[in-house]
Amino acid sequence: MNDFLAARSQMALSLGFHIVFSCIGMVMPFFMAVAHFLYIRTGNDTYKNITRAWSKGVAIFFATGAVSGTVLSFELGLLWPEFMKHAGPIFGMPFSLEGTAFFIEAIALGFFLYGWGRFNQWFHWITGVVVGISGLVSGILVVAANAWMNSPAGFDFVNGQYLNIDPIKAMFNDAWFSQALHMCIAAFAATGFAVAGIHALMILRRRNIAFHTTAFRIPALFACIAAVLQPLSGDISAKDVAHRQPAKLAAMEAHFKTESASPLVIGGIPDPVAKEVKYGVEIPGLLSFMVYSDFHTPVKGLDQIPEDEQPPVAITHYAFQVMVGLGMIMLAIAACYFVAIIKKKSWLRMPWLLRLFVIATPMGFIAVEAGWTVTEVGRQPWIINGVMRTADAVTPMPGIVYSFYMFTAVYISLSLIVTFLLYRQIRMVPEIYDIKTPAL
Amino acid sequence: MIFVVMAYLWAAILLYILLGGADFGAGIIELFTSEKNKAYTRNTMYQAIGPIWEANHMWLIIAIVVLFVGFPEIYTTISTHLHIPLVIMLFGIIARGTAFTFRHYDAVKDNMQKVYNRIFVYSSFVTPFFLGVIAGSAVSGRIDPAANNFLDAYVYTWLNWFSVTVGFFTVAICGYLAAIFIIGETDDENSRVRFIRKAKQMNLAAAVFGALVFWAAHAEGIPLDKWMFDNPVGIIAIVAAILSLAVLWYMLLRKGKVIIIRVLAGFQVTMILLAITIRHYPNIVILKGGQYLSLLEHAGQEKTIQSLAMALLLGSLLILPALFYLLYSFRKSDIVEH
Numbered sequence: 001m002n003d004f005l006a007a008r009s010q011m012a013l014s015l016g017f018h019i020v021f022s023c024i025g026m027v028m029p030f031f032m033a034v035a036h037f038l039y040i041r042t043g044n045d046t047y048k049n050i051t052r053a054w055s056k057g058v059a060i061f062f063a064t065g066a067v068s069g070t071v072l073s074f075e076l077g078l079l080w081p082e083f084m085k086h087a088g089p090i091f092g093m094p095f096s097l098e099g100t101a102f103f104i105e106a107i108a109l110g111f112f113l114y115g116w117g118r119f120n121q122w123f124h125w126i127t128g129v130v131v132g133i134s135g136l137v138s139g140i141l142v143v144a145a146n147a148w149m150n151s152p153a154g155f156d157f158v159n160g161q162y163l164n165i166d167p168i169k170a171m172f173n174d175a176w177f178s179q180a181l182h183m184c185i186a187a188f189a190a191t192g193f194a195v196a197g198i199h200a201l202m203i204l205r206r207r208n209i210a211f212h213t214t215a216f217r218i219p220a221l222f223a224c225i226a227a228v229l230q231p232l233s234g235d236i237s238a239k240d241v242a243h244r245q246p247a248k249l250a251a252m253e254a255h256f257k258t259e260s261a262s263p264l265v266i267g268g269i270p271d272p273v274a275k276e277v278k279y280g281v282e283i284p285g286l287l288s289f290m291v292y293s294d295f296h297t298p299v300k301g302l303d304q305i306p307e308d309e310q311p312p313v314a315i316t317h318y319a320f321q322v323m324v325g326l327g328m329i330m331l332a333i334a335a336c337y338f339v340a341i342i343k344k345k346s347w348l349r350m351p352w353l354l355r356l357f358v359i360a361t362p363m364g365f366i367a368v369e370a371g372w373t374v375t376e377v378g379r380q381p382w383i384i385n386g387v388m389r390t391a392d393a394v395t396p397m398p399g400i401v402y403s404f405y406m407f408t409a410v411y412i413s414l415s416l417i418v419t420f421l422l423y424r425q426i427r428m429v430p431e432i433y434d435i436k437t438p439a440l
Numbered sequence: 441m442i443f444v445v446m447a448y449l450w451a452a453i454l455l456y457i458l459l460g461g462a463d464f465g466a467g468i469i470e471l472f473t474s475e476k477n478k479a480y481t482r483n484t485m486y487q488a489i490g491p492i493w494e495a496n497h498m499w500l501i502i503a504i505v506v507l508f509v510g511f512p513e514i515y516t517t518i519s520t521h522l523h524i525p526l527v528i529m530l531f532g533i534i535a536r537g538t539a540f541t542f543r544h545y546d547a548v549k550d551n552m553q554k555v556y557n558r559i560f561v562y563s564s565f566v567t568p569f570f571l572g573v574i575a576g577s578a579v580s581g582r583i584d585p586a587a588n589n590f591l592d593a594y595v596y597t598w599l600n601w602f603s604v605t606v607g608f609f610t611v612a613i614c615g616y617l618a619a620i621f622i623i624g625e626t627d628d629e630n631s632r633v634r635f636i637r638k639a640k641q642m643n644l645a646a647a648v649f650g651a652l653v654f655w656a657a658h659a660e661g662i663p664l665d666k667w668m669f670d671n672p673v674g675i676i677a678i679v680a681a682i683l684s685l686a687v688l689w690y691m692l693l694r695k696g697k698v699i700i701i702r703v704l705a706g707f708q709v710t711m712i713l714l715a716i717t718i719r720h721y722p723n724i725v726i727l728k729g730g731q732y733l734s735l736l737e738h739a740g741q742e743k744t745i746q747s748l749a750m751a752l753l754l755g756s757l758l759i760l761p762a763l764f765y766l767l768y769s770f771r772k773s774d775i776v777e778h
Contacts, residue, residue: 056545056547060545063540066494066537071534077515078519078520084508089512092509092748093509093751097754098505099502103501110766167748414538417542424546
């Protein structure tokens with residue numbers, strides 16, 4: 001492994017790790033707020049216990065997300081100094097605002113976690129909501145910064161110089177809205193399915209059924225609404241990418257040839273040498289329709305993009321297929337769930353419905369990682385689309401391979417410990433959260 | 441606007457040393473507490489910092505964001521040439537933050553607690569040590585952008601007596617701040633006496649390492665004494681710090697008011713930071729051969745600085761009231777644990 005590949009891998013690993021924790025950190029507070037609200041309104045202790053059980057999880061995930069986020073703010077400079085030297089002053093605006101949002105989140109979390117019985121209950125409830133809102137705002141701001149790398153704005157690039165910098169324009173670049181929307185909905189779907197899946201598993205195992213059934217409903221509803229909305233936001237994103245980054249879209253679709261009535265390729269193994277897709281299913285004209293709402297307009301293929309400006313086709317295509325495929329499965333589960341709650345109440349007691357949710361537990365997060373891969377690998381070879389190449393941004397320091405190995409070891413251990421802690425929290429539900437005579 | 445940004449950067453660094461430092465100090469005190477008192481010290485510390493520790497570490501993020509947005513060349517020079525200590529510090533931050541949270545939120549209290557404790561105390565030592573090393577290296581004049589071999593470019597930039605003694609000095613300061621802080625957090629008279637003794641020990645350690653920093657600076661050819669004492673502000677700051685230290689010791693012996701003791705300790709650290717930074721203003725990184733990286737000359741373009749300043753001002757309108765209310769609400773160690 002050379003240093004450049006090691007730097008890219010370390011960055012991918014750090015972001016891929018952080019994204020899971022930040023999704024949970026920004027979505028779980030809303031689930032808690034709903035449970036907490038129901039507790040205050042109904043006085044039912046089960047809701048209070050659910051809120052408390054979830055808040056333990058949030059504390060664990062928030063701390064891990066906070067440290068991995070701190071690491072990222074340094075890694076940008078440690079790995080990509082040439083990029084940060086020029087990009088920092090341009091796309092820094094969302095980061096400086098994100099600092100505030102993150103700070104507010106940490107303060108509100110302190111109030112929320114330690115505020116039981118100390119404050120007016122509505123004040124306490126609001127601090128929980130503030131945790132969620134500031135987390136969501138943080139997420140949107142960070143994604144806006146990433147969107148700038150896909151859709152650079154707010155400066156003039158003249159003879160290698162970055163002139164007339166306008167950080168506000170850079171923040172509100174063309175991609176910020178579609179990317180942020182897609183990411184936020186993804187966070188709700190992924191976290192919702194993960195949490196609902198765990199509670200569904202516990203119900204199927206006949207543990208604390210009443211507790212887990214009540215807990216299951218909140219994330220399941222959020223997840224299913226998000227799963228229905230996500231294809232719509234995906235459509236907005238795809239049209240946007242086709243318009244701004246034709247190379248990325250071509251790689252996502254493994255679309256080698258520009259032709260009238262461009263086909264949509266589903267699955268298949270792209271062969272970048274022969275410039276064709278083997279074993280894929282082609283639906284003629286559908287890609288043209290999805291991008292231009294017209295079956296005949298040709299969509300720009302990889303043949304119109306210079307060889308040295310093409311992203312790796314296979315990885316981008318596979319990742320995109322995984323994301324869309326999982327999205328479709330989650331959409332189908334959501335459809336079943338809506339039928340169940342609206343028309344066929346009897347389905348709610350059927351084990352197969354719960355089993356579907358159990359199977360879907362990791363799906364949202366796999367889709368999130370796949371989507372992140374699409375947006376990052378699909379932008380290559382650029383770090384700032386069309387302006388700076390990733391290879392020109394990397395640190396001159398040799399030996400990044402070792403740093404990559406160490407970070408890998410640290411993140412693997414952390415993932416194991418967090419999983420272990422979560423397992424223990426769930427195993428202790430009967431003793432701590434679902435007791436007949438509450439100790440509190 | 442550039443001065444607003446600079447003021448925020450300085451304030452963020454100061455607050456990180458004071459609040460984050462006291463927070464690191466919690467682990468350092470735990471490390472240097474005898475086995476039989478460890479549990480009590482740990483619990484008292486947890487009660488005091490539990491709700492606020494996440495917020496204490498946000499100041500580092502603010503400082504780093506100000507650097508990379510407003511002063512990208514300074515940020516990238518530091519992160520390139522001090523890559524290694526920065527990575528070790530980051531591992532420290534990861535280990536400490538997670539161990540602190542995990543030990544509290546592990547649903548089963550078993551032998552894993554010992555693992556979390558050990559990771560917490562050692563990383564509480566390592567992290568501020570390397571923060572100190574990085575700070576020392578920034579002004580040591582060892583960073584050489586033209587160096588063309590690995591050791592000169594990436595290792596000797598921070599592996600030298602001066603940086604290392606600054607690292608130890610930082611650890612001692614953190615321990616001192618935490619010890620002063622914890623005195624007011626206990627109602628138990630014996631423990632109070634023990635914490636006062638700890639504060640005195642940490643204070644002496646800081647004095648010893650402070651002297652060693654001067655020795656190392658002298659040995660390495662860094663004119664630290666000149667920097668501190670050839671200007672009136674530096675002299676006044678150091679004299680004020682020493683006078684306040686005398687008052688503080690008097691108060692410690694006479695069981696004075698906790699709040700005054702805390703303010704005095706904070707004042708001393710502020711004066712030290714002032715004395716170190718004022719002489720080089722507006723430079724914050726000193727390169728090999730006497731070149732400087734200056735906050736004025738190496739700042740980003742006008743519009744960047746303007747929007748950064750606006751973001752900071754807006755941010756502090758939201759953050760400061762909330763933070764004060766948080767500190768106020770949890771000022772006493774009577775947290776109901778849920």
